[in-house]
Amino acid sequence: MAFLSASTKALISNSVLFHHQNRSFLPPHQKPTQLSFSSSSTGFGTISIAFERKGRPSLVGTAAVRHLEGSVTRTEGLRFAVVVARFNEIITRPLLEGAVATFKKYSVKEDIDVVWVPGSFEIGIVAERLGKSGKYNAVVCIGAVVRGDTTHYDAVANSAASGVLSAGLKSGVPCVFGVLTCEDMEQAINRAGGKSGNKGAEAALTAIEMASLFEHHLK
Numbered sequence: 001m002a003f004l005s006a007s008t009k010a011l012i013s014n015s016v017l018f019h020h021q022n023r024s025f026l027p028p029h030q031k032p033t034q035l036s037f038s039s040s041s042t043g044f045g046t047i048s049i050a051f052e053r054k055g056r057p058s059l060v061g062t063a064a065v066r067h068l069e070g071s072v073t074r075t076e077g078l079r080f081a082v083v084v085a086r087f088n089e090i091i092t093r094p095l096l097e098g099a100v101a102t103f104k105k106y107s108v109k110e111d112i113d114v115v116w117v118p119g120s121f122e123i124g125i126v127a128e129r130l131g132k133s134g135k136y137n138a139v140v141c142i143g144a145v146v147r148g149d150t151t152h153y154d155a156v157a158n159s160a161a162s163g164v165l166s167a168g169l170k171s172g173v174p175c176v177f178g179v180l181t182c183e184d185m186e187q188a189i190n191r192a193g194g195k196s197g198n199k200g201a202e203a204a205l206t207a208i209e210m211a212s213l214f215e216h217h218l219k
């Protein structure tokens with residue numbers, strides 16, 4: 001089906017030229033030089049108006065918009081690693097279990113490598129090494145930083161976050177931040193399978209989506 005009839009196209013062309021001559025909706029310094037009409041099999045289409053701007057032709061019109069996003073249902077062949085801190089293992093182990101359960105729930109078939117480090121401060125450098133290995137589509141980083149009596153909490157929490165961010169940027173592989181930073185142990189317990197969910201499971205789902213986005217759309 002034709003997007004527009006010949007008479008309608010003529011009407012639009014005359015209208016655009018009329019408005020330009022009367023300085024209405026077209027800026028004075030832009031002279032429309034060409035109208036083009038395109039249509040798709042579904043009957044939709046676009047009207048594009050080419051302007052002459054200071055002697056340089058420019059095409060202004062309706063541009064298509066393409067949305068890209070990863071899919072959590074396209075996990076075939078995707079490979080994941082998990083870096084987990086041993087510090088506060090009473091929290092990090094259920095976080096890890098939540099992540100692994102999520103990978104299985106979403107049909108990740110490839111073996112998952114779990115790398116243990118002493119504390120959250122050590123996560124970043126290991127995540128970067130795993131990312132640069134070329135073996136994984138995404139790396140999940142799991143830790144639990146719980147405030148104590150000193151300002152050490154701030155140093156560890158900030159270092160963990162910047163370390164994971166840096167690992168992703170330097171390796172080009174998505175490194176997902178699954179490190180709890182909590183004021184007290186109750187907050188941590190609630191986020192490791194308690195009433196606030198399991199942040200390890202959430203991190204794994206983020207890793208699946210990011211791995212799919214990179215693998216299926218950004219190569």
Ligand SMILES: Nc1c(NC[C@H](O)[C@H](O)[C@H](O)CO)[nH]c(=O)[nH]c1=O
Nearest residue numbers: 085087118119120121143144145146
């Ligand atoms: N207090 C916590 C730590 N501290 C240890 C550091 O992460 C690091 O291992 C040490 O400073 C040696 O470099 N780690 C956590 O993961 N959580 C904490 O609450």
Ligand SMILES: CC(=O)[C@@H](O)COP(=O)(O)O
Nearest residue numbers: 146147148149150152153
């Ligand atoms: C996050 C920490 O490093 C913290 O658990 C250490 O406790 P403290 O500040 O009492 O030494």
